Amino acid sequence: MRLITHNMLSCNIKGVTNGFPLRIEAGNVIEKEVDFNPDFIRHMFAKLEWKALVEGARSMGYAELPEDSPDAAVLESDESFLKKLHHALLELHLEEGALVCPETGRKFPVNKGIPNMLLHEDEV
Amino acid sequence: MILDVLRSIRTSSSSSTTTTTGGRIILQSFGFYSVSTSKMRDIKVKSDSRELITSSDEEEEAAAQIIESVSIREKEISSSSLSVKSTPEIEKKYVHRVYDAIAPHFSSTRFAKWPKVAAFLESLPCGSVILDAGCGNGKYLGLNPSCFFIGCDISHPLIKICSDKGQEVLVADAVNLPYREDFGDAAISIAVLHHLSTESRRKKAIEELVRVVKPGGFVLITVWAAEQEDTSLLTKWTPLSAKYVEEWVGPGSPMNSPRVRNNPFFSLESIPETEVSTKEQKADNSPFIGLESIPESEESTRELKETKASIVEQKEESLEALKKSQQEYFVPWHLPYHRAEVSGASASALATGLAKKDDRKGAVVYNRYYHVFSEGELERLASRVGNAMIVDRFYDKSNWCIVLQKAALNQD
Numbered sequence: 001m002r003l004i005t006h007n008m009l010s011c012n013i014k015g016v017t018n019g020f021p022l023r024i025e026a027g028n029v030i031e032k033e034v035d036f037n038p039d040f041i042r043h044m045f046a047k048l049e050w051k052a053l054v055e056g057a058r059s060m061g062y063a064e065l066p067e068d069s070p071d072a073a074v075l076e077s078d079e080s081f082l083k084k085l086h087h088a089l090l091e092l093h094l095e096e097g098a099l100v101c102p103e104t105g106r107k108f109p110v111n112k113g114i115p116n117m118l119l120h121e122d123e124v
Numbered sequence: 125m126i127l128d129v130l131r132s133i134r135t136s137s138s139s140s141t142t143t144t145t146g147g148r149i150i151l152q153s154f155g156f157y158s159v160s161t162s163k164m165r166d167i168k169v170k171s172d173s174r175e176l177i178t179s180s181d182e183e184e185e186a187a188a189q190i191i192e193s194v195s196i197r198e199k200e201i202s203s204s205s206l207s208v209k210s211t212p213e214i215e216k217k218y219v220h221r222v223y224d225a226i227a228p229h230f231s232s233t234r235f236a237k238w239p240k241v242a243a244f245l246e247s248l249p250c251g252s253v254i255l256d257a258g259c260g261n262g263k264y265l266g267l268n269p270s271c272f273f274i275g276c277d278i279s280h281p282l283i284k285i286c287s288d289k290g291q292e293v294l295v296a297d298a299v300n301l302p303y304r305e306d307f308g309d310a311a312i313s314i315a316v317l318h319h320l321s322t323e324s325r326r327k328k329a330i331e332e333l334v335r336v337v338k339p340g341g342f343v344l345i346t347v348w349a350a351e352q353e354d355t356s357l358l359t360k361w362t363p364l365s366a367k368y369v370e371e372w373v374g375p376g377s378p379m380n381s382p383r384v385r386n387n388p389f390f391s392l393e394s395i396p397e398t399e400v401s402t403k404e405q406k407a408d409n410s411p412f413i414g415l416e417s418i419p420e421s422e423e424s425t426r427e428l429k430e431t432k433a434s435i436v437e438q439k440e441e442s443l444e445a446l447k448k449s450q451q452e453y454f455v456p457w458h459l460p461y462h463r464a465e466v467s468g469a470s471a472s473a474l475a476t477g478l479a480k481k482d483d484r485k486g487a488v489v490y491n492r493y494y495h496v497f498s499e500g501e502l503e504r505l506a507s508r509v510g511n512a513m514i515v516d517r518f519y520d521k522s523n524w525c526i527v528l529q530k531a532a533l534n535q536d
Contacts, residue, residue: 001292001294002292004253004272004274004292005274005292005294007307008274008303008304008307008308009294009302009303009304010302010303010304011302012300012301012302014207014209020304037251039250039251040250040251040272043251043252044251044253044272047253047307047338049304108302112284112287113287114280114283114284114287114293114294114295115294115295116280116294116295117276117294117295117296117297117302118278118295118296118297119209119297119300121210124207124209124210124300
């Protein structure tokens with residue numbers, strides 16, 4: 001699971017109103033290089049919940065992102081920032097671990113890089 | 125893609141055999157739908173030919189009963205405490221478990237990219253995040269290399285196949301996507317909704333697709349059509365009475381008695397006459413004996429000829445009526461024995477009656493549940509989703525397809 005996906009994932013248990021972002025319990029994180037595409041990274045920026053990304057990256061062992069969401073100028077001109085964002089979003093993989101609902105504490109397992117977000121009968 | 129499935133289940137039987145067999149099954153099915161179970165067991169061979177020759181009025185009534193029983197089931201489900209997000213038994217047994225068991229074989233047949241889907245994906249702007257809900261073996265993930273795809277499917281074995289190809293995927297339920305709203309640039313649902321067994325679940329899945337894309341984002345949905353281009357395919361499918369869809373619970377159920385299992389109507393494919401012993405049928409006094417097995421001594425030759433002639437006429441009407449009204453089916457999947465051994469899931473499937481062996485074809489036969497869509501049905505369903513507009517609709521290769529656009533922020 002990459003952080004780009006994590007930034008979208010939310011706990012959908014019945015009745016939960018505060019299911020995002022899921023806290024990451026990182027068991028095994030690996031890095032896989034991906035071609036850098038600055039336009040894509042700029043496009044992604046608008047979608048992101050920044051705090052969730054920073055926190056998620058930190059959980060996966062990457063603390064290079066600024067705490068506060070940078071403004072548009074940085075996005076246009078600062079390639080080193082874009083590369084950090086690229087690295088965080090696309091190159092870090094949670095292979096083993098869990099995603100934890102902030103409201104209920106429910107753990108969604110991640111095995112071999114695949115999160116299992118299926119709910120049990122009583123959670124639906 | 126759809127054609128791949130259709131080719132794989134096509135047999136080499138002659139068209140006349142298929143038609144005849146199909147005709148018999150169709151007529152039997154109307155007999156089945158229009159009378160109760162206890163009544164059917166009392167029907168003798170002689171009166172069978174009369175009972176089986178239903179008038180078109182009776183056929184329409186039978187069709188109306190099917191539709192009515194489906195809507196009753198819908199009301200029951202919506203008024204019960206069962207959430208629309210709860211998976212019904214029929215989907216657990218005849219969708220989830222089947223795909224889990226057949227995943228690698230299924231994936232190996234899923235390689236042809238459907239041009240209309242490819243065109244949709246290629247039309248999206250560079251850098252789009254595309255969500256594929258029900259991605260199966262990930263055939264479309266990464267199709268447009270300038271976009272980022274996130275796929276999900278309820279089948280872990282299928283998701284594993286995607287993951288092994290380096291795709292970004294997760295295991296999730298299309299009726300309850302674990303995504304926050306407005307994230308995706310576009311979403312696709314290719315041959316998924318027809319596996320959902322209630323209208324409210326199908327509608328919910330459409331709502332989910334719209335929810336997870338950005339305002340102004342596009343959603344492409346394709347589903348199998350009731351109006352199949354290759355009508356001989358319908359004879360390979362087992363039509364389901366809605367009433368019995370719920371009661372199909374496994375080994376303990378009356379549906380699994382030997383008498384029922386030997387019955388050609390309940391068989392998983394249109395087995396030609398030779399496969400079911402005529403003697404066995406006569407001895408059983410089964411109500412589903414084909415016309416070919418009516419003993420000569422019980423009917424005059426002339427009467428028999430007239431009977432058969434009108435049956436041939438009625439069969440064409442029945443096929444039409446069936447196509448129009450019948451939308452619930454089991455569609456077989458033949459998993460070759462060597463594949464079944466590798467998977468391991470088939471042993472328990474056979475033991476529990478979920479699948480059956482066909483030694484003639486050297487395959488374990490599974491059934492997949494389908495609700496095929498009639499013309500206009502997908503549109504009607506989608507038009508009930510509040511914040512999206514239909515921007516394209518088409519029929520292609522026996523599928524009904526629709527493109528929705530989520531309302532932009534400043535509109536309702």
